[in-house]
Amino acid sequence: MKLTPNNAVTYESSQGVAIITINRPERLNAIDEEVEQGLQAAWLQFNARAEDRVAVLTGSGDRAFSVGRDKSVTAPPDYRRFTPNVVIQVDKPIIGAVAGWCVGGAVVLMQACDLLIAAENTKFSYPEVKIGFAGGLLCALAGRIPHKVAMEMLLLGKEISVERAYQVGFVNRIVPVGEQLTQAVEMAREMATHAPMVMGMLKRGVQHALPKSPAEEGALALRETEAVFASADFQEGLASLQEKRRPQFHGR
Template structure:
């Protein structure tokens, strides 16, 4: 059942999963609750037999996401809730963005396969100005020209949606308020394509895209995540607690 009060909303319709960061009053900033719910959403999408394409968006028009919630004392670990890092996702993802895309939120867009942006969207990675930052952003240099990537990271100044389009970070610029509907329509067209071939293409491309050191460190975390979310893990814990022989089912 859809819970409009959830910080991340998952809606499934006609083979398309729409995943919405739902904190519009906080510019969809990322706190621990968003981390957990996004991770859950990506696991759900990857396991779904019905949903073939995902659209990732933010509630409202002010921001796709402002990145880290300013009330957090520790920066988010984007490896844990960015698709393709700890959680493997081999289905297509479209980012539908408007307003501000700030800080680590850019990494969510860069790991999407396509991006639809509303007019007036602005991208900014201000970490060098505020004195903290993660390393996943480094792989953006494999997705847009190197010098533009370094400008984004070292200057910490905003880049317009037009420039993002010119350097290949955005696929479509659409009127304000239409970014989600356009992305969903693109996703619906993709659901008519071969899922096997789309997954194959995504894996092929993922294998040749450069990965930052932080992304590479997510590989062993991915295996640990699979283990800790398995039924066998729960069975092992229960057997230890109940002092009995575990009955593993390889699932």
């Protein structure tokens, strides 16, 4: 079943697994506003669908999972809004399936995945120090792989091979090119038979234990305040002020 958020991001559901795909192969899956909106919609859809218990995040083609921010876009991106577990909390497991280039914000997306299957041709790069922009979410990488390796990637801006990423624990499995999605889906289908409440509890526990970057901490506060501003209680509070009466709050 296909439940596509928009043309740039597809959502396919089968046997308890949601396959979320950045679908801009002609641009090496570069991230523009349409991709941002599509990923946001996809995570919200994944949260809302109880039948989808595990997600696989991938990109079209084997040349690149994504080369990061589309160079034709001048507006600064806000990765907090379309990276899972930042503004949008996702308690269900996410598996990354990548091949080719994984650049900039694409590495941030893979950091947010719980497991990662990478093809033999995968290369990771975070060149933000060379272009003068960074959102700060990838600072949390130092809590997920050895500190010095994370700093090498962040401060030098050079590529890291898939073998190196596997050695330091960023990648779970290296597979032949073209098999990354198949193997990720196979893993996801196995996980989809497990107890969802237990998987959610374990994922939340791990997220609590992992160090967070200042950008993540700020995003968590943003998530809480936006939930308040979107609530019926907020509207009731405004209405009570205008109508000069005592508000009737319902906690929603």
